[in-house]
Amino acid sequence: MTDAIVMRGVSKSFGQKQAVIDMNLTVPRGALYGFIGPNGAGKTTTIRMVMAILFPDAGQLSVLGRPSAVESKDRIGYLPEERGVYKKMKVGAFLRHMGRLKGVPGAGLDAKVRAWLERMDLADCERKRCEELSKGMQQKVQFISAVLHEPELLILDEPFSGLDPVNTRLLRDLIREQHAAGRTVIFSTHVMPQAEQICEHIVMINKGRKVLDASLPEIKARFDPHTLLVEPLDGSAEGVLAGVDGVRSVSRVDGALEVALEHGHDPHAAIRAIVDATPVSRIELRRPTLEDVFIEIVQGKATNGDEAALRAELRGEAEAVAAGEGER
Amino acid sequence: MNRVLAVAWREFVSTALTKGFIIGAVVVPLAFIAMIPVIVMLTMAAKGPQVEGEVALLDRSGVLVQAVERELSQEAIAQRRGDITQAMAEQMEQIGPLGTAGGAGSAASAESAMAAAMGQVPVFTVVPLPQDADIEAEKALLRPDAGDDKRLALAVIAPDAITKSEGAEAFGGFDLFVRSKLDDRIIEEIRSGMRTAILQERYQANGFSPDEIRRLTTVSTPRTTEVTAAGERSSTQELTAMLPFAFILLLMISAMVGGQYLLTTTVEEKSSRVVEVLLSAVSPMQLMTGKILGQMAVGFVLLFVYTGLGTGALAVFGLTDLIGPVKLVYLFVFFVLAYLMLASFMAAVGSAVNELREAQSLMGPVMIVVMLPYILWLPITRDPNSTLAVVLSLVPPMSPFAMVMRLTSTQADVIPTWQVLLSIGVSAIGAYLSIWAAAKVFRVGLLMFGKPPNFRTLIRWVRMA
Numbered sequence: 114m115t116d117a118i119v120m121r122g123v124s125k126s127f128g129q130k131q132a133v134i135d136m137n138l139t140v141p142r143g144a145l146y147g148f149i150g151p152n153g154a155g156k157t158t159t160i161r162m163v164m165a166i167l168f169p170d171a172g173q174l175s176v177l178g179r180p181s182a183v184e185s186k187d188r189i190g191y192l193p194e195e196r197g198v199y200k201k202m203k204v205g206a207f208l209r210h211m212g213r214l215k216g217v218p219g220a221g222l223d224a225k226v227r228a229w230l231e232r233m234d235l236a237d238c239e240r241k242r243c244e245e246l247s248k249g250m251q252q253k254v255q256f257i258s259a260v261l262h263e264p265e266l267l268i269l270d271e272p273f274s275g276l277d278p279v280n281t282r283l284l285r286d287l288i289r290e291q292h293a294a295g296r297t298v299i300f301s302t303h304v305m306p307q308a309e310q311i312c313e314h315i316v317m318i319n320k321g322r323k324v325l326d327a328s329l330p331e332i333k334a335r336f337d338p339h340t341l342l343v344e345p346l347d348g349s350a351e352g353v354l355a356g357v358d359g360v361r362s363v364s365r366v367d368g369a370l371e372v373a374l375e376h377g378h379d380p381h382a383a384i385r386a387i388v389d390a391t392p393v394s395r396i397e398l399r400r401p402t403l404e405d406v407f408i409e410i411v412q413g414k415a416t417n418g419d420e421a422a423l424r425a426e427l428r429g430e431a432e433a434v435a436a437g438e439g440e441r
Numbered sequence: 442m443n444r445v446l447a448v449a450w451r452e453f454v455s456t457a458l459t460k461g462f463i464i465g466a467v468v469v470p471l472a473f474i475a476m477i478p479v480i481v482m483l484t485m486a487a488k489g490p491q492v493e494g495e496v497a498l499l500d501r502s503g504v505l506v507q508a509v510e511r512e513l514s515q516e517a518i519a520q521r522r523g524d525i526t527q528a529m530a531e532q533m534e535q536i537g538p539l540g541t542a543g544g545a546g547s548a549a550s551a552e553s554a555m556a557a558a559m560g561q562v563p564v565f566t567v568v569p570l571p572q573d574a575d576i577e578a579e580k581a582l583l584r585p586d587a588g589d590d591k592r593l594a595l596a597v598i599a600p601d602a603i604t605k606s607e608g609a610e611a612f613g614g615f616d617l618f619v620r621s622k623l624d625d626r627i628i629e630e631i632r633s634g635m636r637t638a639i640l641q642e643r644y645q646a647n648g649f650s651p652d653e654i655r656r657l658t659t660v661s662t663p664r665t666t667e668v669t670a671a672g673e674r675s676s677t678q679e680l681t682a683m684l685p686f687a688f689i690l691l692l693m694i695s696a697m698v699g700g701q702y703l704l705t706t707t708v709e710e711k712s713s714r715v716v717e718v719l720l721s722a723v724s725p726m727q728l729m730t731g732k733i734l735g736q737m738a739v740g741f742v743l744l745f746v747y748t749g750l751g752t753g754a755l756a757v758f759g760l761t762d763l764i765g766p767v768k769l770v771y772l773f774v775f776f777v778l779a780y781l782m783l784a785s786f787m788a789a790v791g792s793a794v795n796e797l798r799e800a801q802s803l804m805g806p807v808m809i810v811v812m813l814p815y816i817l818w819l820p821i822t823r824d825p826n827s828t829l830a831v832v833l834s835l836v837p838p839m840s841p842f843a844m845v846m847r848l849t850s851t852q853a854d855v856i857p858t859w860q861v862l863l864s865i866g867v868s869a870i871g872a873y874l875s876i877w878a879a880a881k882v883f884r885v886g887l888l889m890f891g892k893p894p895n896f897r898t899l900i901r902w903v904r905m906a
Contacts, residue, residue: 166720166888183724191721195888197714201455213447214722258718 115178117142117266117297118163123172125158132158134321136172140299142265145292147312148301149403155321156301157194160270164191177266187216190264194271194301196255198243204230204254205239208261215262229257233283249276256284260291267291269300273307285311305403317407324410336401336409339374343387344395353391359383371399444723448731453738456702462739466698467746474750492563492627494593497579499570501600502613506569508638509596513565518630521637522562563627565593565634583620594619594631603642615639685822685849688772689815691747692845696780699740700787703732704800707791716887725884733784733876740780744773771848774865779841781872783811785879786838789899792886799893806896807838814843822850834864837871844868878903 118140125133133155140146148156161167162174165182176182182189199207208226217225230236233253238246246254252275260267269288273281288311292298302308308315315332317325327335343354354370355363359378364371374383380398387396401409456462496513500506511517570579582592599613600606606613615635619628644651710716719728748769786807794800814821814833821830825847833843844864847856885902886894894902 161888164721166717186722189721191718193714193717193721195714195717197716197718199455199710199715200713210447210451211718211722214444214719216443255718259721 115142115175116140117144117177118299119173119175120159120163121173123159123162123169123174125162125167125169131321133162133169136323138316138323138326140297142297143292143295144297145288145311145313146297146299146316147308147314148299148316148318149305149308149407150301150303150318150324152303154303154318156303156318157270158321159318160193160268160299160301163268164189187262188265190259190262190267192255192259192269192272194274196252198246198251198254200242200244202243203239204235204241204243204246207243208254208258211258212261217262225261226257229261233257249280252276253280253284256287260287264296266297267299269298271302272300273302273304281307305407309403315403317410319407319411325406332403332406333400336406339376339378339380340399340401340405341372341374341380341383341387342395342397342399343370343372343393344368345370346392346394350391354387357383357386357390359386369395445727445731445734448719448723448728449735449738452703452706452732452735456706456736457739457742466743470747470750474754491561492593492624493566493591494563495566495568495591496593496631497568497570497582497595499572499574499576499579499595499597501572502598502602502604503572503600504603505598505638505642506567508642509635510567512634512638512641513567513631515562515564517637518634519562521633563630565631566591580618583618585621592620593623593627596631596635598635598639602639603646612643685846686818687751688768688849689818689842689846691744691751692772692776692779692842693815694747695740695744695776696783698743699736699780700783702739703736703784704787704791704804705797706732706736707788708794708797708800711792711887712795720887725887726880729785729788729880729883733781733788736784737777737780740776744776748772768849771861772845775841775845775868778865778868778872779838782838782841782868782875785872785875789879789882789886792883793889793894793899793902795893803894803896803899811838811842814839814846818846821846825850825856831860834860835867837868838875840864840868840871 116139118138120136120138123133123136124131136159138159148159150156158167162169163176163182165176165186174180177185177188179185199210202210205226208229209222212222212226213219227236227239230239233256235250235253238250238254243251243254252272256269256272259269267288272284272288276284288298288300300311309329312329314328315325316323325332345354347353351363351365351370354360354372359374359382361373361375363373372383372387374380384396384398387393498506498509500509576595576597579595581587583595595618596615597618598615601609601613602615603612605611617628617632617635619631641651644654710719723731752769787804790800790803794803817829817833820827821833821843824830830843830847833839834847841864844861848861881903882899886899
């Protein structure tokens with residue numbers, strides 16, 4: 114069977130701005146891929162090109178074995194980042210309309226819509242106008258419209274933005290369920306921990322370029338741990354730790370000390386040395402998070418890396434700031 | 442194709458099956474038509490109160506008191522009114538071939554309507570004033586604070602009203618002063634009474650018999666009869682002159698309403714961000730086609746409702762031969778062409794802007810071009826084969842409007858068929874080109890947010906896509 118998505122040297126620019134540069138990507142069938150990267154990295158543009166909403170300036174692209182998504186739109190479910198509903202339309206009517214547009218046969222469409230609304234805890238909303246729903250509820254309706262036709266490939270662009278924790282969990286379960294049913298799922302997010310929780314495979318995009326394309330275990334293995342988290346009993350042990358052999362730097366993070374080791378230094382030896390040097394209440398090897406990996410990759414290449422700001426954004430804190438400013 | 446129809450169906454349902462549309466576009470015109478007989482009945486039933494009062498007369502010529510008294514008597518007024526209604530009835534008979542079937546009835550009803558409109562015949566008492574009367578004092582009596590309710594008017598007749606003074610070119614006349622807020626029909630009665638009195642006196646003073654004069658100055662206005670291939674028929678000039686106007690209005694309203702809704706729904710889809718969800722299911726071209734078709738159906742509903750009402754109204758008067766099936770077929774053909782040009786433009790504008798407000802500046806120039814035949818309806822209908830009319834009817838996007846105007850104007854049968862067909866062909870090419878360009882703008886514009894575009898950006902998008 115052919116791969117779900119294949120991109121070869123795909124580029125796209127808008128005027129002066131290069132949104133996607135020389136993108137090579139293969140997503141096999143049945144995979145669960147996460148596209149991650151900060152805002153404006155080119156995730157949405159890449160997805161829009163896959164969906165044949167935008168057309169690449171250069172390069173080749175194949176979706177579900179066809180040269181363009183236009184020919185296989187019915188087999189793709191898409192939840193765009195810029196999503197909306199017909200405000201005046203009833204929820205049930207909207208979903209039936211989307212179902213018809215997606216080629217769901219008329220017989221059984223009603224039953225399908227009802228079953229999904231039930232599943233999403235929206236059964237009593239079928240006769241309500243879309244504008245009467247909260248934003249989170251509208252998002253669930255949009256998710257239904259993306260999966261109603263049982264697509265082989267499901268593309269979700271920032272599916273979690275604006276959802277409360279309960280619905281985030283519901284959506285996460287649904288994504289896993291779609292994946293378990295053998296469907297190829299791709300979702301993009303700028304919030305790394307979310308990707309870490311769900312994805313099997315990560316594609317990192319920064320400034321229009323793919324900077325990482327690997328499975329989660331691979332990433333963890335490749336970026337070997339070299340940070341220790343230490344809580345010393347003695348509050349003034351910072352200086353002592355800095356003097357331990359193999360320690361590159363010590364910084365205070367949330368009441369504990371983060372001890373960065375020099376590259377290539379054996380972490381086990383370092384732990385032993387630290388315990389010998391000062392009594393500790395807790396010491397652990399810190400696993401690299403996607404965030405750490407991303408920062409490491411980006412910092413190697415980008416020059417204007419204001420790390421704190423970038424980290425804040427990648428944790429989804431930036432979202433709260435943006436929400437405070439009021440969305441567009 | 443199913444998808445295009447699904448889009449079209451949603452577009453139609455969400456526009457035409459709303460309370461606002463049904464009430465605004467269908468119920469209100471129907472109710473308006475239904476109201477006409479009621480209005481007519483109300484007008485006929487309405488009778489003003491009878492007016493009674495004095496008319497003070499300062500007759501400086503010294504010979505007119507009797508004549509004025511005679512002409513302001515109730516009998517004289519009633520007779521003059523009869524004359525007017527008679528003339529009106531004659532006029533009415535000329536307008537339509539109403540004289541053939543229900544003619545007598547309508548003339549009679551027009552007469553009674555006229556009589557009703559005039560109110561009941563007023564009762565005037567003429568009060569002759571002495572020659573040395575103080576005009577200012579008499580005028581003061583007309584003021585509302587004078588406390589004299591009976592005094593309605595003061596007429597002052599010039600000394601030379603009957604006999605020309607030495608060396609003067611014309612006779613003298615009279616001045617009329619009236620109480621404020623006096624019914625204008627009453628004033629007209631007094632004025633015409635005075636005029637008649639003066640004229641009668643002058644005739645006699647010069648040795649003419651008033652009856653003789655009336656006979657001499659009356660020519661009965663003949664009825665115009667059109668000589669057509671099908672035989673003679675009474676001319677219906679006023680109606681035929683209105684016909685192109687009605688047709689063009691119909692065409693304009695149907696095409697504009699559909700186009701306007703298309704603009705609104707496109708902007709709404711864009712601003713509510715539902716558009717990208719749609720684009721995951723249909724291509725921009727399918728979306729645009731569906732929307733255009735859906736709103737075309739809305740335009741057709743309007744066209745059917747109004748042509749139905751119009752033809753119905755004409756059928757009541759037995760005038761259906763004025764429009765005829767060929768003209769109606771042309772109307773529908775040109776509606777489709779005019780609508781397609783307008784709608785594709787609206788779709789392009791709707792996809793390019795972020796809010797409805799921004800669309801206005803883009804629409805202005807195009808609207809003026811489309812409205813051109815509408816502004817020039819008089820020259821076009823008077824001479825439908827003039828260079829101006831021919832050129833306008835062959836240049837899109839005005840062509841459908843101008844051609845329909847030419848076709849429906851009085852001398853429609855003299856328009857060469859090749860011009861009609863050429864106009865259809867040219868309009869079809871215009872429609873095709875505008876859809877082609879609109880599709881490009883549509884595809885680029887739908888996902889563009891930010892600065893509202895101007896014409897130059899739109900043209901760039903056409904080139905780009």
